[in-house]
Amino acid sequence: MTVSDAMNRQLNEQIANELGSYYTYLAMSCELFDMGYKVLSKFFSRQAEEERGHAMKFLHYLQEVGSPVRLAALPAPKASFGSPLAIAQGALDQEQIVTRQIHELVALAEKDRDYPTQSFLTWFVDEQVEEVRSMRDLVQLIQRAGDQHLLFAEHRVAQMMAEAAEEDDD
Ligand SMILES: [Fe+2]
Ligand SMILES: [Fe+2]
Numbered sequence: 001m002t003v004s005d006a007m008n009r010q011l012n013e014q015i016a017n018e019l020g021s022y023y024t025y026l027a028m029s030c031e032l033f034d035m036g037y038k039v040l041s042k043f044f045s046r047q048a049e050e051e052r053g054h055a056m057k058f059l060h061y062l063q064e065v066g067s068p069v070r071l072a073a074l075p076a077p078k079a080s081f082g083s084p085l086a087i088a089q090g091a092l093d094q095e096q097i098v099t100r101q102i103h104e105l106v107a108l109a110e111k112d113r114d115y116p117t118q119s120f121l122t123w124f125v126d127e128q129v130e131e132v133r134s135m136r137d138l139v140q141l142i143q144r145a146g147d148q149h150l151l152f153a154e155h156r157v158a159q160m161m162a163e164a165a166e167e168d169d170d
Pocket of ligand 2: 021095098131
């Protein structure tokens with residue numbers, strides 16, 4: 001059992017897309033660290049790790065169905081966003097782009113009548129709803145806090161991370 005050539009290409013592309021998110025969030029984490037927002041920096045480094053995990057899920061799936069893995073070159077991430085709000089908005093944009101990519105994959109799997117890949121992708125469809133929601137929450141939090149209260153807002157981010165860690169334990 002294996003996937004179509006078009007699906008192989010698109011799944012390999014998605015490995016690079018997820019690693020692109022990894023790289024972008026890592027750059028965001030470094031920029032926030034340099035700005036002195038250590039909690040937000042940690043939030044983005046954790047987010048980066050999640051993206052690496054997503055890439056590995058795609059990679060393992062290709063191996064599972066006996067379809068070749070081809071790793072592409074990664075573009076350098078944007079070096080500077082300029083502010084925590086611009087970073088959060090950039091991350092929300094990124095999650096919306098990835099959501100469209102996942103939906104394209106689902107559409108192809110449907111066209112191919114590739115039921116195993118459709119089933120595999122279900123987790124990502126649900127995950128993207130959560131990722132977009134959490135980045136939307138972050139944009140809103142940073143907007144509400146404004147520059148003067150951003151360091152206090154970091155307490156809320158720390159709380160969000162603790163809650164997310166608890167959910168993962170369930
Ligand atoms: Fe992802
Ligand atoms: Fe994501």
